Amino acid sequence: MKNTRRLFLKLSGILGLGLMNRVKAFGDTESKVPLVDQGMRNNYQIPGSKDSGKSIIGDYGKWANSLLDGKIPSHSYRRDKWESLEDWKNKAIKITEEKLAAPDLGGTPKVTIDKKYVYDGLSIEEISWVLPTGGRSEGIVLKPANAKGKLPGIMAFHDHGGWKYFGKRKITRTSDERHPMMVDHQRMYYEDLAWANEVAKRGYVVMVPDAFPFASRRVLLKDVPKNLRQGLNDDNPDLPENAKAYNNWAKGQEDTMAKSLFSAGTSWPGVFMAEDQKALDILCDRNDVQADKIGCGGLSGGGMRTVFSGGLDPRIKCAVCVGFMTTWKDLVLHKSFTHTWMTFAPGLPQALDFPEILGLRVPLPTMVQNSIEDGLYSLVEMQEADKILSSVFEKAGAEDKYKCSFYPGGHQFNKKMQGDAFDWFDRWLK
Numbered sequence: 001m002k003n004t005r006r007l008f009l010k011l012s013g014i015l016g017l018g019l020m021n022r023v024k025a026f027g028d029t030e031s032k033v034p035l036v037d038q039g040m041r042n043n044y045q046i047p048g049s050k051d052s053g054k055s056i057i058g059d060y061g062k063w064a065n066s067l068l069d070g071k072i073p074s075h076s077y078r079r080d081k082w083e084s085l086e087d088w089k090n091k092a093i094k095i096t097e098e099k100l101a102a103p104d105l106g107g108t109p110k111v112t113i114d115k116k117y118v119y120d121g122l123s124i125e126e127i128s129w130v131l132p133t134g135g136r137s138e139g140i141v142l143k144p145a146n147a148k149g150k151l152p153g154i155m156a157f158h159d160h161g162g163w164k165y166f167g168k169r170k171i172t173r174t175s176d177e178r179h180p181m182m183v184d185h186q187r188m189y190y191e192d193l194a195w196a197n198e199v200a201k202r203g204y205v206v207m208v209p210d211a212f213p214f215a216s217r218r219v220l221l222k223d224v225p226k227n228l229r230q231g232l233n234d235d236n237p238d239l240p241e242n243a244k245a246y247n248n249w250a251k252g253q254e255d256t257m258a259k260s261l262f263s264a265g266t267s268w269p270g271v272f273m274a275e276d277q278k279a280l281d282i283l284c285d286r287n288d289v290q291a292d293k294i295g296c297g298g299l300s301g302g303g304m305r306t307v308f309s310g311g312l313d314p315r316i317k318c319a320v321c322v323g324f325m326t327t328w329k330d331l332v333l334h335k336s337f338t339h340t341w342m343t344f345a346p347g348l349p350q351a352l353d354f355p356e357i358l359g360l361r362v363p364l365p366t367m368v369q370n371s372i373e374d375g376l377y378s379l380v381e382m383q384e385a386d387k388i389l390s391s392v393f394e395k396a397g398a399e400d401k402y403k404c405s406f407y408p409g410g411h412q413f414n415k416k417m418q419g420d421a422f423d424w425f426d427r428w429l430k
Contacts, residue, residue, distance in 0.1 A: 160301030
């Protein structure tokens with residue numbers, strides 16, 4: 001691991017000299033393994049290596065990249081034809097929503113408070129609601145135990161991590177007893193912190209919903225044909241060996257889910273956004289929340305959800321995308337194999353480059369946090385995404401509302417990054 005880190009830092013020094021003035025060092029940190037299989041980590045190409053000019057789809061990469069390379073997408077604010085910010089946003093949001101084809105999930109769901117208690121200075125509610133997409137949904141709401149009156153709110157999006165058995169538990173802590181897999185998870189990616197708890201302590205009402213199809217939203221084995229269950233069942237699911245077996249099973253079912261969603265006329269990010277908007281409805285409807293001061297953020301899959309919800313829902317007044325920012329070109333040529341099906345909506349790249357989806361929120365405050373050694377993306381394309389977003393905010397006259405930072409280390413949302421993100425929330429929501 002240390003030799004790998006030295007190699008990454010050497011390459012980062014060669015490739016990212018122009019970037020280093022943007023790096024915010026915080027001391028020596030162990031490089032983290034990205035939220036992908038170890039086998040995938042061993043197979044991805046380091047930018048600048050002898051194979052970096054090759055495509056993950058072979059010679060077809062040249063043709064596929066030609067569909068995007070050198071072309072500014074039709075609804076990019078970088079095009080000269082867009083002079084009015086309002087006109088551009090109306091048209092760009094409309095075509096993005098058309099490509100996502102999010103299902104209509106109706107009004108604000110009826111919420112049940114299943115459990116309420118105090119832990120580590122926080123008032124915690126375990127809540128549930130029902131959605132037409134698949135029955136019971138669960139979430140956790142946290143706020144300071146001594147809070148009075150209305151507080152600003154945060155939508156805290158959990159990561160993907162290849163672990164669909166877990167959702168909200170990945171970024172929360174509700175007792176001294178933690179699932180052993182969550183102990184490892186929080187130690188590896190969050191510097192042993194439950195970041196939803198940490199931001200709640202700063203004076204926020206924090207909503208942590210299970211995403212589709214994670215945890216309470218997961219596909220139950222009893223509900224699929226027996227020949228697809230691989231001999232597994234839903235008995236004693238919280239046992240580590242059973243949770244690991246379920247995660248491995250669910251990982252292999254992503255292409256089936258994606259194909260079924262496409263066949264139904266929707267997309268995975270569309271369903272994500274629709275369900276996250278219902279959770280946002282619940283948060284905004286609470287009598288202890290300032291509905292005009294809502295932020296959102298998350299790492300990895302949570303960063304991807306931030307891109308779509310933050311870009312398309314104007315109720316999100318401040319957004320922090322962590323560990324999920326690059327260009328479509330990077331995914332075409334190098335990195336789609338390290339990512340979930342949950343990222344992709346057919347036809348959207350012709351309208352907007354990936355960072356421009358988050359840019360739809362301009363001039364609202366927006367932060368992006370990247371890690372230099374993050375193997376899920378190419379460093380040069382993370383830099384390009386920063387340039388794209390910078391140009392969008394500059395054209396809108398909102399340079400002060402956009403901030404992008406590059407940190408040492410791998411795929412992570414560590415203590416330093418969390419502190420910077422929470423300061424950003426405080427700056428714009430308090």
